Amino acid sequence: MESNRLRVNLAGLELQNPTILASGVMGFTAESLHRVAKGGAGAVVSKSISAEPRAGYPNPTVVQAEAGLINAMGLPNPGIDEYAGEIEYAKTILRVPLIVSVFGYSAEEYAAVAKKAVKAGADAVELNVSCPHVEFTGAEIGQNPKLLRQVVEKVKAAVSKPLIVKLTPNVADIVVAARAAVEAGADVLTAVNTLKAMAIDAETMRPILSNIKGGLSGAALKPVALRCVYDIREELPDVPIIGCGGVSDWRDAVEFFLAGASAVQVGTALAWEDTDVFQSITKGLEVYLRKKHFGSVKEIVNLAHRS
Amino acid sequence: MSTSLIAANTIRTTEIVQVRTESPTVKTFILPDRLCSKAKPGQFLMLWIPGVDEIPLSIMDAGNGLVSVSVKQVGDATRHLHGMEAGAMIGVRGPFGTSFTESRGRVLLVSGGTGTAPLLFLAKQLSAKTERLSFVEGAKTKDELLFVRELSGVCNEKSLITTTEDGTYGLQCLVTEPLAKLLDRERFDMIYTCGPEVMVKKIFELTEQRKLPLEASLERLMRCGIGLCGSCVIGKYRVCRDGPVFTASQLREVKDELGISKLGFDGARIPV
Numbered sequence: 001m002e003s004n005r006l007r008v009n010l011a012g013l014e015l016q017n018p019t020i021l022a023s024g025v026m027g028f029t030a031e032s033l034h035r036v037a038k039g040g041a042g043a044v045v046s047k048s049i050s051a052e053p054r055a056g057y058p059n060p061t062v063v064q065a066e067a068g069l070i071n072a073m074g075l076p077n078p079g080i081d082e083y084a085g086e087i088e089y090a091k092t093i094l095r096v097p098l099i100v101s102v103f104g105y106s107a108e109e110y111a112a113v114a115k116k117a118v119k120a121g122a123d124a125v126e127l128n129v130s131c132p133h134v135e136f137t138g139a140e141i142g143q144n145p146k147l148l149r150q151v152v153e154k155v156k157a158a159v160s161k162p163l164i165v166k167l168t169p170n171v172a173d174i175v176v177a178a179r180a181a182v183e184a185g186a187d188v189l190t191a192v193n194t195l196k197a198m199a200i201d202a203e204t205m206r207p208i209l210s211n212i213k214g215g216l217s218g219a220a221l222k223p224v225a226l227r228c229v230y231d232i233r234e235e236l237p238d239v240p241i242i243g244c245g246g247v248s249d250w251r252d253a254v255e256f257f258l259a260g261a262s263a264v265q266v267g268t269a270l271a272w273e274d275t276d277v278f279q280s281i282t283k284g285l286e287v288y289l290r291k292k293h294f295g296s297v298k299e300i301v302n303l304a305h306r307s
Numbered sequence: 308m309s310t311s312l313i314a315a316n317t318i319r320t321t322e323i324v325q326v327r328t329e330s331p332t333v334k335t336f337i338l339p340d341r342l343c344s345k346a347k348p349g350q351f352l353m354l355w356i357p358g359v360d361e362i363p364l365s366i367m368d369a370g371n372g373l374v375s376v377s378v379k380q381v382g383d384a385t386r387h388l389h390g391m392e393a394g395a396m397i398g399v400r401g402p403f404g405t406s407f408t409e410s411r412g413r414v415l416l417v418s419g420g421t422g423t424a425p426l427l428f429l430a431k432q433l434s435a436k437t438e439r440l441s442f443v444e445g446a447k448t449k450d451e452l453l454f455v456r457e458l459s460g461v462c463n464e465k466s467l468i469t470t471t472e473d474g475t476y477g478l479q480c481l482v483t484e485p486l487a488k489l490l491d492r493e494r495f496d497m498i499y500t501c502g503p504e505v506m507v508k509k510i511f512e513l514t515e516q517r518k519l520p521l522e523a524s525l526e527r528l529m530r531c532g533i534g535l536c537g538s539c540v541i542g543k544y545r546v547c548r549d550g551p552v553f554t555a556s557q558l559r560e561v562k563d564e565l566g567i568s569k570l571g572f573d574g575a576r577i578p579v
Contacts, residue, residue, distance in 0.1 A: 026537035028574040035543045047574065055572035059361035062531040064317040073536060078575035203320035204357040204396050271533045272314050
C-alpha cells in the first residue's frame with residue numbers, strides 16, 4: 001500500500017507513485033505491461049508505435065557498455081492498428097495509467113497514430129521525437145525545433161489526453177527543444193532519451209551493433225540526464241518534467257526530483273533489478289521523505305535550484 | 308539466475324577451438340569461455356557471429372573452461388556459423404536463463420531434433436545421481452537423430468528409446484507414442500523435455516492428464532537475452548529471463564499460447 005506522500009499529478013494524469021516504466025522495455029504486450037505494473041510502477045509506457053509495422057534491426061541490438069547498455073532495436077512494433085487491440089486489452093487489466101509512445105515520419109502520421117492510441121484507450125501519449133538510431137523520425141525531429149513544433153502542434157490538435165514529449169540529449173541546448181515543445185502544446189516533458197553511442201570490438205575490429213550506432217542508457221547516462229532536467233527547469237519553471245536516464249534506486253530518483261522532475265522513468269535498471277525495481281524505489285523514497293520530514297514528494301521537486 | 312551475472316556479462320570475443328559435424332545439418336562448436344563453462348543444463352548463451360547476427364543457443368556441454376553449442380543450419384546466421392572453422396573469432400555472452408532442476412529418483416528425458424543437445428548435457432549431470440534415467444529421442448530421420456552413441460553411454464541400453472518419422476532408425480512414430488505407453492507403465496519423479504513446441508505441448512498434455520511433474524525448455528524469437536526488450540514473451544513470462552526452462556505450473560499459465568502463437572520481429576502475434 002502506498003501513502004499519499006508519493007502521489008503525483010502530471011497535467012491531469014494521476015499517479016499513485018512517481019515511477020514509470022520507460023518506453024521500449026517489455027512493452028510489446030498487455031501482459032508484460034501488467035507484470036511491470038504489479039512490480040510497483042505508477043504508470044507504464046508502451047513500445048513506440050508507428051502507423052505501419054516495423055521489424056526493427058537484426059541482432060546484435062543490445063550491447064553492454066561500461067556502465068549501461070547501448071541499444072539499437074530499430075523501433076520494432078506491430079503498427080497501431082494491430083497494437084490497438086493490445087491497448088484495449090491492457091486497459092482491462094491495468095490499474096495504473098497507460099501511456100502510449102508514438103512515432104511517425106511526418107506530423108500527420110504522429111497525429112494519426114496518437115489519435116488511434118487514444119481511441120483505443122491510452123491515458124496519455126508520449127511522443128518519441130528522440131530515438132537516436134532510426135532515420136527520418138525520432139531525434140531527427142527532436143533536434144529540429146521547427147519540425148518538433150509542427151509535430152507537437154498536430155498531435156495536440158488531434159488528441160485531448162495529456163501530451164508528453166520525450167526529448168533527446170543529443171543537442172547543443174536541450175532548453176531550445178523543450179521550449180519549442182511546450183510552446184507548441186506539450187503538457188509534460190520527458191528528459192531524456194538515450195545518448196547516441198557505439199561499441200567496437202577490439203578482436204574482430206568491428207562495430208558490435210548491427211546498426212553500428214545506438215543509444216546509451218543506464219548509469220552512464222544519469223549525470224547527463226540530471227543536467228538536462230536541471231537546465232529545462234531553470235528556464236521553464238511550470239512544465240512538469242519526467243526525469244529519465246539511469247534511475248535504478250530511490251537515491252537516483254531523489255536526485256531527479258531535486259533537479260526539477262516530478263516523476264521518473266525506469267528502463268535499463270530492469271535488466272539488473274527486474275520488475276521489483278519499482279517497489280524498491282518507492283519504498284526507499286517513502287523512507288527518505290519521512291526521515292527528512294516531507295509530507296509529499298512534490299515538496300522536494302526543484303530543491304537543488306538554490307544559489 | 309542472479310542479476311549480478313547479467314550486470315557483469317559483457318560480450319567476449321574468443322576463438323572457436325573445435326568444430327564437430329554431428330549430422331548433415333548440425334555442427335557442434337566448442338569455445339573457451341570462463342563464465343559459460345560454469346553454465347547449468349537448460350541455460351543458453353548469445354552467440355555473436357561478427358557482422359552477421361547474434362543468436363540464442365542452448366548449451367550442450369560446459370566445463371573445464373569450455374562451452375559447447377550444437378547448431379542446426381536453418382537460416383542466414385546459422386549458415387554463416389556453419390562456414391566457420393576452428394580459429395575463427397566469435398562473440399559470446401551468457402550463460403543466461405533458468406536451468407533444469409536436479410531431480411533424483413526416476414527421471415525421464417524426452418527430446419526432439421536439436422532439443423536433444425541441452426538434454427544430453429542434463430543427462431550427463433543426472434546419470435550418477437538418479438535411481439533410473441530413461442530417454443526418449445525423436446527426429447525426422449536417422450541422419451537427424453543426434454547423440455545416440457553418447458546417450459547410450461549415459462542411460463543403459465534398455466532405457467533409451469529412439470523414434471524417427473520415416474522409420475529409418477528405431478521406432479517409426481513420433482516420440483509421444485512410446486512416451487504415452489511408458490508413462491502408463493512406469494512411475495517417474497520428473498520428466499524433462501526440449502524440442503519443437505508442438506511436441507512440447509503434446510508432452511505437457513500427456514503429463515497433465517497423469518498429474519506428473521514436467522520441466523520444459525521453450526524457444527522464442529530473442530533479442531536482448533536479458534529480459535528487457537520483451538521480444539521473447541509467452542504470457543507474462545520472458546523466455547530469456549523467466550525461462551527458458553519452465554515448470555508445469557508455469558506452462559499451465561501460458562497454455563493459451565504454448566504451441567500456438569509467439570511474437571514476430573515486429574511484435575505482432577504469429578503462429579508458432
